[in-house]
Amino acid sequence: MIRARNLTLDIGSRRLLEDVSFQIERASFTAVLGPNGVGKTTLLRTIAGLRVADHGTLLVDEAPLRELDARLRARRIAFVAADEEPSDGLSVREVVATARYAFHRWWEWYETQEDCTAIDDALAIVAMNGYADRRFATLSSGERQRVWLALALAQEAPILLLDEPTSHLDVRVAHQILDLLRSLARAGKTIVCALHDLNDAAAYADRLLLLGCGRLLADDTPEHVLAGSWLEAAYGIGMETVRTPSGQTFVFPRLRAPR
Amino acid sequence: MGLLVGGTWVPPGALLYALLHPHAHGVVAIILWQLRLPRVAVAALVGAALAIAGALLQGLLRNPLVDPYLTGTSAGAAAAIALAVALGLAAPLYPAIGFVAGLATAFLVAALARRGSGLDANRLILAGISISALFSALVALVLARTHTADEAEAILAWLAGSMAGRGWHDLAMALPYTIVGTALAFAAAPAMNALRIGELRAHAVGVNVARTQWVVLAAASLLTASAVALAGIIGFLGLIVPHLARRVVGADVRTVVVASALLGVALCTLADAVSRTIVAPSELPIGVLLAFVGVPTFLVLYLRSKERRT
Numbered sequence: 001m002i003r004a005r006n007l008t009l010d011i012g013s014r015r016l017l018e019d020v021s022f023q024i025e026r027a028s029f030t031a032v033l034g035p036n037g038v039g040k041t042t043l044l045r046t047i048a049g050l051r052v053a054d055h056g057t058l059l060v061d062e063a064p065l066r067e068l069d070a071r072l073r074a075r076r077i078a079f080v081a082a083d084e085e086p087s088d089g090l091s092v093r094e095v096v097a098t099a100r101y102a103f104h105r106w107w108e109w110y111e112t113q114e115d116c117t118a119i120d121d122a123l124a125i126v127a128m129n130g131y132a133d134r135r136f137a138t139l140s141s142g143e144r145q146r147v148w149l150a151l152a153l154a155q156e157a158p159i160l161l162l163d164e165p166t167s168h169l170d171v172r173v174a175h176q177i178l179d180l181l182r183s184l185a186r187a188g189k190t191i192v193c194a195l196h197d198l199n200d201a202a203a204y205a206d207r208l209l210l211l212g213c214g215r216l217l218a219d220d221t222p223e224h225v226l227a228g229s230w231l232e233a234a235y236g237i238g239m240e241t242v243r244t245p246s247g248q249t250f251v252f253p254r255l256r257a258p259r
Numbered sequence: 260m261g262l263l264v265g266g267t268w269v270p271p272g273a274l275l276y277a278l279l280h281p282h283a284h285g286v287v288a289i290i291l292w293q294l295r296l297p298r299v300a301v302a303a304l305v306g307a308a309l310a311i312a313g314a315l316l317q318g319l320l321r322n323p324l325v326d327p328y329l330t331g332t333s334a335g336a337a338a339a340i341a342l343a344v345a346l347g348l349a350a351p352l353y354p355a356i357g358f359v360a361g362l363a364t365a366f367l368v369a370a371l372a373r374r375g376s377g378l379d380a381n382r383l384i385l386a387g388i389s390i391s392a393l394f395s396a397l398v399a400l401v402l403a404r405t406h407t408a409d410e411a412e413a414i415l416a417w418l419a420g421s422m423a424g425r426g427w428h429d430l431a432m433a434l435p436y437t438i439v440g441t442a443l444a445f446a447a448a449p450a451m452n453a454l455r456i457g458e459l460r461a462h463a464v465g466v467n468v469a470r471t472q473w474v475v476l477a478a479a480s481l482l483t484a485s486a487v488a489l490a491g492i493i494g495f496l497g498l499i500v501p502h503l504a505r506r507v508v509g510a511d512v513r514t515v516v517v518a519s520a521l522l523g524v525a526l527c528t529l530a531d532a533v534s535r536t537i538v539a540p541s542e543l544p545i546g547v548l549l550a551f552v553g554v555p556t557f558l559v560l561y562l563r564s565k566e567r568r569t
Contacts, residue, residue, distance in 0.1 A: 050462050074465030084457035087321055087511045094455075101453045102465030106446050109513050151456070155464060 260346025335364025422544030
């Protein structure tokens with residue numbers, strides 16, 4: 001379980017997050033929403049321990065995050081960043097094997113049976129086990145995203161944070177990734193994922209955290225967040241919400257001058 | 260090979276006998292134990308130190324064009340030694356002066372490249388190039404103002420790189436720092452391996468990125484300063500050897516560090532042996548030899564591998 005209390009974070013003279021509090025339950029899929037530059041990535045990096053909040057506390061299973069050293073933290077929380085390319089020449093397996101860093105001391109250079117199993121299993125889960133020897137640089141965007149997901153899975157951390165894992169992906173691959181994340185949540189992982197597509201978030205997440213103007217505007221189920229006026233407050237445009245007979249909720253920006 | 264060649268021809272059997280009997284007397288024993296063996300050991304140490312330092316900095320900055328002198332170590336040492344020559348200080352002091360000045364320059368560059376608790380790669384490159392340019396200008400100024408040909412020759416000999424006249428005493432001075440630098444390199448290698456996927460992602464898998472950057476910079480600076488103190492400026496070796504090592508053992512930083520050390524030893528001792536004999540009885544500066552032979556070889560290898568990729 002992740003519990004944040006009164007998180008406040010400044011970047012330079014700009015206050016990015018102010019007084020943000022929430023609680024994320026185990027084995028759930030939470031989507032973080034909000035307009036560009038609102039602080040979704042910063043919030044995820046703060047939960048991942050890659051940034052330190054100026055004020056407030058972050059507890060992971062009731063233990064303060066800042067008291068965990070880097071290796072211990074990596075065994076509890078995995079983070080899939082939005083960009084950053086690996087060095088040229090690395091194979092898919094070499095990229096995923098990096099996940100096992102936290103399981104070794106500096107003089108333990110060999111790969112254990114547990115490492116091999118974790119790497120192979122992670123590649124199999126994301127359906128990339130046939131690509132282990134391929135050079136990472138030769139992969140498509142969708143395949144790369146799967147490899148980054150495999151890297152996080154090979155960390156065997158119960159909490160998985162993802163920063164916009166479906167950006168630049170076509171609709172089929174994006175839904176395959178989100179479907180996989182949901183099944184991982186059902187299998188016991190705690191998934192927290194920054195997303196831009198409101199409808200993807202509504203379709204796959206159990207809970208939405210909506211950020212706007214540096215604050216947490218809403219923290220509720222997709223039905224409640226999408227039905228209220230929070231989206232308009234966050235994005236600054238009018239929104240139409242449509243509910244299909246099958247029970248799915250869709251949100252669209254309201255056109256100023258309909259065709 | 261380094262033991263076999265030199266100004267005086269000594270039969271291999273006599274050399275082997277002297278090698279197996281360290282307390283034996285005679286000319287061959289003196290040639291081996293006082294001249295050739297310390298020189299080969301110095302060449303091996305310099306080769307390993309520069310190659311490991313190059314592998315570390317190329318890995319840290321994720322830039323294959325980086326060489327160990329990027330941190331200003333050589334320029335700082337060169338400026339200090341040029342000043343020492345101009346001030347008339349005794350020649351045996353030069354290695355120590357070069358070592359201290361090289362290390363101090365690396366600290367200055369690191370301080371300029373500091374960002375938060377870690378290092379900024381771009382700032383490190385920029386600071387290294389700027390400080391090196393400043394100290395190179397200082398060397399040029401000292402050279403222009405030297406009063407005797409001997410002074411200019413002493414500075415130029417040092418700038419061209421040479422292991423002439425180095426003995427056990429010099430080796431003993433540099434060895435502890437080389438050992439510490441190598442130990443730090445091995446300690447940082449697994450984290451460096453993780454850094455290949457990017458700083459942020461490496462941080463997420465448990466790497467203390469800032470600490471790794473400082474450890475790697477300290478290791479590279481100690482190794483480079485030791486090499487510069489022993490042999491002056493030997494360019495190119497720290498740039499090319501990590502490339503050759505990667506071609507042989509792949510991209511794993513841990514094996515690249517080991518392979519670079521071994522290849523550095525082999526290449527530097529070979530180059531030193533050739534530099535001692537190719538224009539005997541005088542010597543060709545090893546830095547010049549490496550540049551003349553190594554650069555074309557490296558370019559051919561590079562272009563061939565590029566052709567294969569396209």
